[in-house]
Amino acid sequence: MSxxxxxxxxxxxxxxxxxxxxxxxxxxxIQRLIEDLIATVAQAHGVGIAAPQVAxxxxxxxxxxxxxxxxxxxxxxxxxxxINPRIVAHSTxxxxxxxxxxxxxxxxxxxxRYQAIAIExxxxxxxxxxxxxxxxxxxxxxxxxxxxxxxxxxxxxxxTLDMITEQEYQxxxxxxx
Ligand code: ZN
Numbered sequence: 767m768s769x770x771x772x773x774x775x776x777x778x779x780x781x782x783x784x785x786x787x788x789x790x791x792x793x794x795x796i797q798r799l800i801e802d803l804i805a806t807v808a809q810a811h812g813v814g815i816a817a818p819q820v821a822x823x824x825x826x827x828x829x830x831x832x833x834x835x836x837x838x839x840x841x842x843x844x845x846x847x848x849i850n851p852r853i854v855a856h857s858t859x860x861x862x863x864x865x866x867x868x869x870x871x872x873x874x875x876x877x878x879r880y881q882a883i884a885i886e887x888x889x890x891x892x893x894x895x896x897x898x899x900x901x902x903x904x905x906x907x908x909x910x911x912x913x914x915x916x917x918x919x920x921x922x923x924x925x926t927l928d929m930i931t932e933q934e935y936q937x938x939x940x941x942x943x
Contacts, residue, residue: 768798813832851887
């Protein structure tokens with residue numbers, strides 16, 4: 767049974783730690799953490815969530831892109847647990863796009879990210895996966911990966927002028943894409 771877990775917010779020092787590699791993916795505690803993260807991100811209308819956001823200092827996150835009220839134009843995919851993820855290569859092209867974070871409520875920012883990345887991670891069954899991600903899903907991966915190193919999207923803004931409130935985001939960006 768999964769349960770919803772509280773999401774810690776910007777200012778909580780636990781969001782700023784470097785997380786530890788997961789040694790045993792089959793550990794009951796890790797499998798339960800994955801279940802809880804999947805339930806929690808769905809309930810919060812997020813498209814991704816990293817373990818440090820629920821104060822678990824483990825190198826794992828969920829990528830769960832799907833259209834919802836917070837991201838109406840997100841592509842649909844099954845929630846995927848990515849454990850001990852790595853970026854093995856990236857495009858030279860960097861693109862700016864809007865991001866929010868369940869740990870930074872009410873704020874959106876225009877964040878530069880690599881347009882494409884080659885990644886590796888271990889899935890929840892312990893199998894090594896290699897993929898290439900582009901555009902919005904590549905953006906989610908890079909955002910969640912940063913959480914494992916204690917980095918939050920506002921750290922990546924080129925200027926505070928690239929930061930707006932959720933209300934202005936909904937009015938200016940979502941309704942006028
Ligand atoms: Zn986040």
